[in-house]
Amino acid sequence: MDIALLRINDTNYSPLTLADSDNTQVGEKVIAIGNPLGLQFSVSEGIVSAIHRAGENGLNAYIQTDASLNPGNSGGPLIDVNGNVVGINNFKIIGSENIGFSLESNYVKDTINAIARKAKSIGTNLI
Known part of the structure; x- marks a missing residue:
């Protein structure tokens, strides 16, 4: 899974909410x-x-979806009708029509928490 934890010090942006994927x-x-x-x-x-x-x-820990996923979709959100992230788009079965898979948001939350416990800030600022 490709994931990065970022701190954005700008109040003009709102993060997406990770839903409880067990309710999907x-x-x-x-x-x-x-x-x-x-x-x-x-x-x-x-x-x-x-x-x-x-x-x-x-x-x-994957949600199977028929939403079209192609190279370039991986890492993007899979969102429910309430605008909450239920998964992170990951892969599709090559040679198939619209059989894609997203990592469930609860697995993503667990991964983020594990990274945050071990992470050290590198102090980099992006402009």
């Missing part, structure tokens, strides 16, 4: 946001096709 239901509408094939800020709509799917790493 099969059939629920979702929206995938990303930059598929370099097409910035693209949005695709779909449904949750399955939950707790296993990935190639054997981890049962």
